[in-house]
Amino acid sequence: MTVRGEARLAVRPLAALSATVAVLVLAPVGGLVFFAARGSGDLWPHLFANVLPAALRTTLALLLGVGVVVAVVGVGAAWLVAMCRFPGRRWLEWALLLPLSIPTYIGAYAYLDVLHPVGPVQTGLRAIFGLTDPRALWFPEIRSLPGAILVLGAVLYPYVYLPTRALFLMESASMVDAARSLGASRWRAFLRVAMPLSRPAVAAGVSLALLETLNDIGASSFLGVNTLTVSIYTTWTARSSIEGAAQIALVMLVVASALILLERRARHGKRFAAGGDAPPSARVPLSGVAGAGAAAFCALPVFVGFAVPASYLVVQAWRRVSVFGLPEELGRWIANTVLLASIATGIAVAIALVLVYAARPLAGNGGGWRAAVPRIASLGYAMPGTVLAVGLLVPVAALDNLVDDAMRSLFGLSTGLLLSGSGAAVIFAYVLRFLAIPIGTIEAGFAKIDPAIELSARSLGAGARRILLRIHAPLLRPAILAGALLVFVDCMKELPATLLLRPFDFETLATFIYAEAARGTYEDGAIAALAIVAVSLLPVAVVGLSGRREQSAPAFPVQPAVAVGPA
């Protein structure tokens, strides 16, 4: 080291924390390697010949489809809401976030039920036309690739909508004005100026939505779409090979990480720009057909992604409640869910803040190895929840047993399992799984803070800790808030890790839904599902409102915060 970095002194605790987190995050990967290294015998030739090609094709088709849907819906709605004025705009601007609260597997259940020949839609239509034979009407089958694209796209587009809208609001307005003044039509200004400008936000949002798609198991397997993740799952269950499953998972992790790195490289240096001074010029008023069209374009995703599944849940839940009342334990499930989700959110956000802070270029020599830590820490988001959970089992239990052995030999005292099967293990899994989200939002927020502000605080005598708490944390508040809310909602919906790692007799809303769905008593599950949606709505509302406030006072570039770039 030739560096005589005085700066190093101040951030050494941060570096230590970064290193610790990096190691912890790699724990589940280590668990997978442990399984994978045991070898899977003759499984791979079989997988190559009979499983993976089809799974790969299906996965790519699903990703492509969902990618197109979320991009078109997300960008289109963001553009209309940010740049135009039309009936219902203010209401829709917020409502477009609502599908965030719908877990993908709930969306799948709901649509299968609603659109089934014996479901309400087709039954209703038959009643109108006076038909009795359930086969009389032809309806597209939801249990199909297009069906899965529809369901996933409808609930995942907000990942694109949120950051893109913020970007349109913040900085492209003046550029679009400039393009218009140079004679470009509204449409041309959108295509040539606004779209390219918003590309980083769109890319970040789409990559999040695609990772959610890639790692989805509930909706895909329910709709009979055999993706790679479903293959991992069946390799584990039906092919009885956790080893093979771990091997596929690791390969998939490598591919997903490579794609994420590519995406980051592609937008390297394209910061979400510092601007934010120029308030958006007056929105273009759309009236008549154009206004109705815009309203319809924005209302449709809300209808498909939220109104349909939510009202399905309301109806189902009501049937159960009207007969039996609310389940006695509902309050406890909600409390458990919220408790786990809040703690995990708090930890995830705190860690993300520290990691991003430690990795910023000012921390010594260009961030050094610490710059890589946020990337490593985002790996969990590129893994299916089941895979992460089973990968986590091994190191956590190994640590427990190590502690126990040590205590036994030193003090003749058995500590048993401290972490395995504890709330802590579940929280750990949540944090690892979703850390990428607050890292993304906070990084985006950081990019907007003038580095001189930190230098200035340092010259006034403030240490790293104080700067983080007094200067950066407050400035990053919108980014932190957005990240926290997204993590919270994701934790609320999380199922596989909760199932595998939770303690005895510990039920969350998601595990209860699963248990009921597994048994087929959907109506009981509907109550818990509705509770997830209801609780998730609170933070979604906060995101929506904070976005709205920012508009009237764009003093500090708030939201794109949510320009979440994982990994």
Added chain:
Amino acid sequence: MRFIRDWRPAVSVLLVGLPLAAGLTPTGAAAAEVNVYTTREPGLIKPLFEAFTKQTGIEVRATFVQQGLAERVAAEGRNSPADLLTEADYGSLINLAERGLTQKIDSAVLNRAVPVALRDPDGAWYALSMRARAIWVSKDRVLDQTLTYENLADPRWKGRVCTRAGQHPYNVGLISRMIAKNGAEATGKWLAGVKANLGRKPGGGDRDVARDILAGICDIGIGNSYYVGLMRSGKGGKDQESWGNAIRVILPTFADGKGSHVDVSGAAVARFAPNKDNAIKLLEFMVGDEAQKIYAEIDYEYPVKEGAKIDPLIAALGKLKIDPEPLISVAARRKEASQLVDKIGFDH
């Protein structure tokens, strides 16, 4: 350290988190309790535990694990708090035993109650309840009263068959048995024939088969016996009742006419069970009259205990003949069966 001390957010998180984590940590064995890891749905198995606690005063703590039960027990090793492991299918039971996660027990009560064919010869696991993999047909559109599993591949059902995913353990179990009986080649042809008959992509659950038959998407499908009871009883709501009433249930045999494919749920005592005695007590309770009645009445399963009463809804399906192929031999074909599903591309 100074840094850590002043690190207020982290500290506050820890302050909340640690007691919680500690509070939720399984802390060894209390006086009278037994810990169960189960892949059986809690709704099905909870009533049993409640009855057990009522009778013995021993508290049952259960965790429903969807997938990874074996991995969890293996990882926890010697310190695992699990006493009893209950599984929803024989494949998983045998897997547990093969991986050395269970211990052999010798209980006269169990040996008396559970027929030899439905338990491990050495006492590493015991079946507790049974279900038949039945054929469901449309009440209105299909007249057949008896069918074999092999019939599902008959070309007359083209475009009329519905089933859940071929890779689901329920179907893998059936295919395994067919391999054990008819050989891999014949089974492969049969499976390809069934695939050619499918009316929709394999997926969803067994109940969806009934619903699709009601809707006319299919006329015939495969489903477990207890779902019929669950649907027809109205416990799953009015809609499901109408699905259950749209089908006629055939308890099929293989071509040899010997009997139906039967799968079991069962349990094993964990190798490092801290409360082994209580685990055995619970296991013995589960084959007792009261518990077997619960299996029959609440879950609509077939009790393993000879002479235990079957629920009327299930009894109405007809007399169950069990295919004599031993579970061990069926289990040995699971991998082959699963690969066959892949090769045929059944789920694609």
Added chain:
Amino acid sequence: MTKRGKSVRIEGLTKHYGSARVLDDLSIDIAPGEFCTLLGASGSGKTTLLKVMVGFEPFESGRVSIDGRDMRDVPVERRNIGMVFQNYALFPNMNVGANIGFGLEVRGMAKAAIARRVDDALAQVGLAGIADRPPAELSGGQQQRVALARALVIDPDILVMDEPLGALDKNLRQAIQLQLKQLHRALGLTIVYVTHDQDEALHLSDRIAIMDAGRIVQQGTPREVYFKPRTPFVATFLGECNVWNDAAGPLALRPEHVAVTKAEGAAGPGVAVVEAVIFLGGGQKIVARDGDRQVTAIVPYPVGAPELQIGERIRYSYDECSVHRFA
């Protein structure tokens, strides 16, 4: 209140960004209480030098001492250097009072005392009564002075300023320069000031260090560096300068020391052809050509007399004692 600032000594400082050498074996001594300006074009390394001095940037070799003490292991926050940034870097999440009080808060001062000191500091920079305003509501000049107050209130041993007036309009800049000069005198601080504006450097400094390519090419009082530039680079960088060669070698001559009269008749030695006449208000600048020698002169505007025209011949002359010969 008045105290003596501390000395800064920099010895043999070398620093690279990648393979680019930004500081090249650079040394400079700044005396206690001195107003020292680092003057250079952009990319000359002046801001880097400032950051190294403050402790923001690591470096490969050399030594930075303040008041005789090696700063190697002293982090930024312990150096007690006040810094004013080019874009002020006010904390947008705090009001003016909190911004100024921040350094005192860090030093653990009681709230009431902070409030008092903040008010004093605001008064000192002529902004009394705006402590409650958010920085975003202030004009550029006000923000600049808040940044200055924030740096001064911690009672720094050294005040460093990185192009602090660059974003302000000329009148404001001159007003603040004056204020700065007075503050310096009153406080007796050591000030290290970075700028690329020669006039500003000349107006403010006790000493100017002219930087080029990571080195200090000359340092001295404004008069020294202005009238006795060591190299043609320094001569031309510090305001306009005629750099010619004559029999005795290269020489530098400031345009205001060139006298011009209308030349009658033909060309000859000391006669040049006018190429441009630029009205300066206080005078006029004449650019003319004498062979390969470009002659620049600043002369009084000829009130009442006919103006020089482009293409006219002039005779130029100068006093030999105003000629500076490069050593």
